[in-house]
Amino acid sequence: MDLGSEDRLHTWLRKQLSDQGFDRLGDDGAILPPTGPWTVTVDHQIAGVHFPSDLDPARIARRSLAVNLSDLAAMGAKPRFAFLALSCPSTFDSRRFFSALMTACKRYGVELAGGDLARSCHVAAVLTVVGQRAPRGRWVRRSSGRVGDRLWLGGPVGLASLGQQLLERGASIVGRRVSLPPGLALTEASQKLARRTVRIHLLPEPQINLGVWLGRRRRAAAIDISDGLAMDLHRLCRESQVGAEISASQLPVARRFEELCRALELDPLQVLLGGGEDYVLLFALPPRLRPPATYGCSPLGRLVDGRRLSLIRNDGTQPLPVLGWDHFRTRD
Amino acid sequence: MDLGSEDRLHTWLRKQLSDQGFDRLGDDGAILPPTGPWTVTVDHQIAGVHFPSDLDPARIARRSLAVNLSDLAAMGAKPRFAFLALSCPSTFDSRRFFSALMTACKRYGVELAGGDLARSCHVAAVLTVVGQRAPRGRWVRRSSGRVGDRLWLGGPVGLASLGQQLLERGASIVGRRVSLPPGLALTEASQKLARRTVRIHLLPEPQINLGVWLGRRRRAAAIDISDGLAMDLHRLCRESQVGAEISASQLPVARRFEELCRALELDPLQVLLGGGEDYVLLFALPPRLRPPATYGCSPLGRLVDGRRLSLIRNDGTQPLPVLGWDHFRTRD
Numbered sequence: 001m002d003l004g005s006e007d008r009l010h011t012w013l014r015k016q017l018s019d020q021g022f023d024r025l026g027d028d029g030a031i032l033p034p035t036g037p038w039t040v041t042v043d044h045q046i047a048g049v050h051f052p053s054d055l056d057p058a059r060i061a062r063r064s065l066a067v068n069l070s071d072l073a074a075m076g077a078k079p080r081f082a083f084l085a086l087s088c089p090s091t092f093d094s095r096r097f098f099s100a101l102m103t104a105c106k107r108y109g110v111e112l113a114g115g116d117l118a119r120s121c122h123v124a125a126v127l128t129v130v131g132q133r134a135p136r137g138r139w140v141r142r143s144s145g146r147v148g149d150r151l152w153l154g155g156p157v158g159l160a161s162l163g164q165q166l167l168e169r170g171a172s173i174v175g176r177r178v179s180l181p182p183g184l185a186l187t188e189a190s191q192k193l194a195r196r197t198v199r200i201h202l203l204p205e206p207q208i209n210l211g212v213w214l215g216r217r218r219r220a221a222a223i224d225i226s227d228g229l230a231m232d233l234h235r236l237c238r239e240s241q242v243g244a245e246i247s248a249s250q251l252p253v254a255r256r257f258e259e260l261c262r263a264l265e266l267d268p269l270q271v272l273l274g275g276g277e278d279y280v281l282l283f284a285l286p287p288r289l290r291p292p293a294t295y296g297c298s299p300l301g302r303l304v305d306g307r308r309l310s311l312i313r314n315d316g317t318q319p320l321p322v323l324g325w326d327h328f329r330t331r332d
Numbered sequence: 333m334d335l336g337s338e339d340r341l342h343t344w345l346r347k348q349l350s351d352q353g354f355d356r357l358g359d360d361g362a363i364l365p366p367t368g369p370w371t372v373t374v375d376h377q378i379a380g381v382h383f384p385s386d387l388d389p390a391r392i393a394r395r396s397l398a399v400n401l402s403d404l405a406a407m408g409a410k411p412r413f414a415f416l417a418l419s420c421p422s423t424f425d426s427r428r429f430f431s432a433l434m435t436a437c438k439r440y441g442v443e444l445a446g447g448d449l450a451r452s453c454h455v456a457a458v459l460t461v462v463g464q465r466a467p468r469g470r471w472v473r474r475s476s477g478r479v480g481d482r483l484w485l486g487g488p489v490g491l492a493s494l495g496q497q498l499l500e501r502g503a504s505i506v507g508r509r510v511s512l513p514p515g516l517a518l519t520e521a522s523q524k525l526a527r528r529t530v531r532i533h534l535l536p537e538p539q540i541n542l543g544v545w546l547g548r549r550r551r552a553a554a555i556d557i558s559d560g561l562a563m564d565l566h567r568l569c570r571e572s573q574v575g576a577e578i579s580a581s582q583l584p585v586a587r588r589f590e591e592l593c594r595a596l597e598l599d600p601l602q603v604l605l606g607g608g609e610d611y612v613l614l615f616a617l618p619p620r621l622r623p624p625a626t627y628g629c630s631p632l633g634r635l636v637d638g639r640r641l642s643l644i645r646n647d648g649t650q651p652l653p654v655l656g657w658d659h660f661r662t663r664d
Contacts, residue, residue, distance in 0.1 A: 009426060009449065016434055030446035032413055032462065038370070042415045042460060044450040049419075081364055083374045085417070085458040087381075094341060102348055114362035116458075117341065118376040126417040126448075126458040128374060130364065 027142050027239075028074040028224055029131060037133040041071035047123040051202065052167050057093045058100035059173075059202055060125060065104045067226070068129040069206035070279040074224040076140035076215025077131025079208065081113040084127055087120035097125075108208065137215035145221035145240030145284040151300040152291060154207045154281035156252045157229055158261075158268070161275025162194070163201025165264055171198050186263050193256045204279035210295045214283055222283035228276040228324020234309060236282065243308040246301030246320065273311075274323025359474050359571075360406035360556055361463060369465040373403035379455040383534065384499050389425045390432035391505075391534055392457060397436045399558070400461040401538035402611040406556040408472035408547025409463025411540065413445040416459055419452035429457075440540065469547035477553035477572030477616040483632040484623060486539045486613035488584045489561055490593075490600070493607025494526070495533025497596055503530050518595050525588045536611035542627045546615055554615035560608040560656020566641060568614065575640040578633030578652065605643075606655025 029039035045064040047053040065082065072079050082105060088094065094117075105112050110129065133139060163171075170181035171194075178195040180186070186194060214220040221240055225232040237244050251272050261268040283291075284303055291297040301312070309320035361371035377396040379385045397414065404411050414437060420426065426449075437444050442461065465471060495503075502513035503526075510527040512518070518526060546552040553572055557564040569576050583604050593600040615623075616635055623629040633644070641652035 009430075012427065013430055016430070030413070030415070032370075032445065038364075040413070040415055040446060040460070040462070042417045042446060042448045042458075044417050044419055044448050046419055046450055046452055049450060049452060081362070081372070083362070083372055083460060085374045085376050085460075087376055087378060087456065095344065098341075098345055098348070113364065114372060114374060116374045116376050118378055118381060120378055120381060120456070121454075124419065124452070124456060126374075128372070128415060128417075128460040130372070 028071040029077065031139060036139065039072065039075045039077045039131045039133070039139070040128060041068060042126065042128045043068045043071065045125045052172075053122065055202070057097035060123065061097045061101035062104045062203055064125045064127050065101060065108070065110070066204045066206050067279060068127045069108055069110075069208060070204065070224045070226065072129060072131035073207045073211030074140065074222045074281055075131060076134065076137055076211050076220070076222070078134050078212060079108050079110045079129055080132045081130040082110050082127055083113060084115035084125065086115065086125050087118040088123045089121060090119065092123055134212045134215045137212065140211065140214045140220050140222045140283070142221055142223050142236050142239035144219055145236060145242055145303050146219075146286070147242055147303055147305045148287060149221070149284035149303045150287050151244060151246060151302055152283050152285065152297045153252055153300050154210050154283070154295065154297050155278075156254050157225070157278045157280065158257060158272045158275050159197045159254055160201040160204060160277035160279070161271055162260055162264065162266075163197035163199070164277055165266065166194055166198050167201065173198060173202065184263055186260070190256045190259050190263065193254060193260055197260070201277055204277070206279060207281050207295070210281055210291065210297070213291065213295070214281070217285065217289060220283055220285055222281050225278050225280060225282045226276060228274040229278070229282065230273040230320055231322055231324025232282055233320065234322055236284070237303070237307070237309060240284070240303065242303045243306040243310070244301060244303050244320070245310045245312060247312045249314065250298065250300050252298040270323060273321070276324050360403040361409065363471060368471065371404065371407045371409045371463045371465070371471070372460060373400060373463075374458060374460045375400045375403065377457045384504075385454065387534070389429035392455065393429045393433035394436045394535055396457045396459045397433060397440070397442070398536050398538050399611060400459045401440055401540060402536065402556045402558065404461060404463035405539045405543030406472065406554045406613055407463060408466060408469055408543045408552070408554070410466050410544060411440050411442045411461060412464045413462040414442050414459055415445060416447035416457065418447065418457050419450040420455045421453055422451065424455055466544045466547045469544065472543065472546045472552050472554045472615070474553055474555050474568050474571035476551055477568060477574055477635050478551075478618070479574050479635055479637050480619060481553070481616035481635040482619050483576060483578060483634055484615050484617065484629045485584055485632050486542050486615070486627065486629050487610075488586050489557070489610045489612065490589060490604040490607050491529045491586055492533040492536060492609035492611070493603055494592055494596065494598075495529035495531070496609055497598065498526055498530050499533065505530060505534065516595055518592070522588050522591050522595065525586060525592055529592070533609055536609070538611060539613050539627070542613055542623065542629070545623065545627070546613070549617065549621060552615055552617055554613050557610050557612060557614045558608060560606040561610070561614065562605040562652055563654055563656030564614055565652065566654055568616070569635070569639070569641060572616070572635065574635045575638040575642075576633060576635050576652070577642045577644060579644045581646065582630065582632050584630045602655060605653070608656050
């Protein structure tokens with residue numbers, strides 16, 4: 001099972017760290033001190049890698065925070081503090097960036113508590129966010145899955161990655177207005193979906209409340225599937241030491257998603273399983289539990305004995321391929 | 333009093349944050365939750381900005397950690413956890429970087445607890461470090477200085493900035509061997525000092541034990557003078573709402589420092605006051621307290637009433653200029 005070069009480096013790192021008596025790298029956030037109640041997570045947002053180089057500073061700020069908060073959601077934590085390391089050229093509108101960041105922080109109850117500023121030839125924002133275990137809550141870990149658990153998805157998948165494809169092919173956004181790349185053969189309804197995918201890519205909505213709900217269950221496992229559903233399901237299963245069966249027909253697909261994939265010459269299933277950039281939670285719950293309908297979750301499959309991950313299709317069952325983002329392999 | 337554009341942005345940020353009921357930006361680290369016992373600090377190390385682009389990955393790792401731990405030292409905290417956001421090109425030797433980082437972490441009792449990896453065209457390491465208030469200790473704040481306190485420096489100043497100058501003029505390091513730029517008219521003894529300054533620049537020694545000692549006093553104020561003695565003294569005085577008098581003759585100067593400055597066509601006093609990159613502590617203590625001799629500290633002056641900062645020289649007293657690094661002004 002090859003989980004790509006990032007996971008190989010990660011496996012090597014975990015080996016080195018556990019040799020030193022340290023090992024805290026298996027989840028979306030690290031729990032501090034070992035018994036909590038804090039969890040810390042760090043994420044990059046780099047111009048030209050994670051977002052278009054000419055993106056509005058306000059959007060960069062909001063996206064940076066949302067992406068990080070999604071990791072806290074996967075831990076079942078409430079966001080509390082953020083630290084920003086911002087490097088940017090002198091032409092960058094730092095005040096616009098900070099104003100938007102502070103507004104977004106306020107919305108999520110996060111205090112911007114410190115940071116570091118530096119000059120660089122391109123914009124890179126590294127946010128460190130600190131979350132707190134919810135009162136009467138438990139940590140949600142990748143390793144908490146058990147054989148027989150039901151798998152759920154916190155929302156639709158595939159759209160954000162289509163948005164990213166469109167941006168790479170020349171889509172742009174000014175204010176709320178998205179311009180699509182010329183030459184795409186799209187019906188009016190698909191154009192509307194296409195514009196929505198760009199907005200979803202640029203501003204994911206972290207599933208904080210769903211995460212806190214999961215943290216209040218007796219047991220739940222979760223991961224944020226930003227690197228792609230298939231790769232992140234592999235990670236959850238590896239940490240929980242189980243296999244999984246998911247059903248292609250249960251993948252939550254937006255209307256006109258396939259039409260838009262075809263126009264972009266992309267395979268819909270590949271996009272759903274490996275597109276990445278979906279900041280929704282993939283989680284496992286004991287079979288009798290169901291998430292409240294308000295969170296818009298859909299069932300996806302179940303955890304099974306063994307280490308095999310299978311995709312059930314109309315025409316039979318096949319091994320689930322390891323598709324998804326690997327920051328050290330594909331984003332060169 | 334113009335503290336440069338970084339401080340202006342900082343002042344604007346603090347105003348925005350305090351309007352929202354947040355204000356935690358006055359120290360080298362942020363204290364979490366508001367009563368402790370944790371403090372968090374974040375720092376960039378960017379190739380071509382903070383260190384030469386071809387620097388050995390192991391040296392980048394050690395320098396990144398040292399620079400961050402110096403901020404914890406200024407808070408009187410013991411280092412506990414580190415989080416790394418590393419972006420680098422595919423040619424970068426990540427394993428060499430991580431091996432050195434883990435060894436350095438072990439040396440200082442720090443656990444590398446998480447991080448994020450991304451591809452980028454140049455190397456940038458952002459470390460977030462978490463420190464803990466020492467048992468029976470207090471936080472050391474920039475704002476704890478009082479009129480009448482004695483000012484101290486934790487070690488010699490100016491050397492690291494000469495090392496940086498030498499690197500910018502073509503000095504290089506392979507293993508422990510420093511090659512100096514050609515064409516410098518230096519005696520053998522000055523060459524030895526020049527080589528030492530390069531090593532000091534590349535690997536500062538964070539004053540953790542001195543910081544913990546300060547944290548065990550009834551009251552102490554401190555700042556890490558990495559942005560330059562004069563600018564950081566201005567910051568400490570602003571937070572403590574006092575003035576200061578320091579004596580040029582008391583500045584701790586290495587033998588042959590002036591000779592090396594002359595060879596580099598630099599004004600020794602400017603280097604001492606504004607060179608920056610000295611990861612030593614500037615601190616204020618009540619007049620009866622003296623740091624233990626083992627820390628190698630030297631007295632520098634005292635905190636006075638009012639807001640004026642003065643430099644006492646043989647030929648009279650003058651206002652202390654605001655000299656030093658401003659990441660948003662000078663490192664373009």
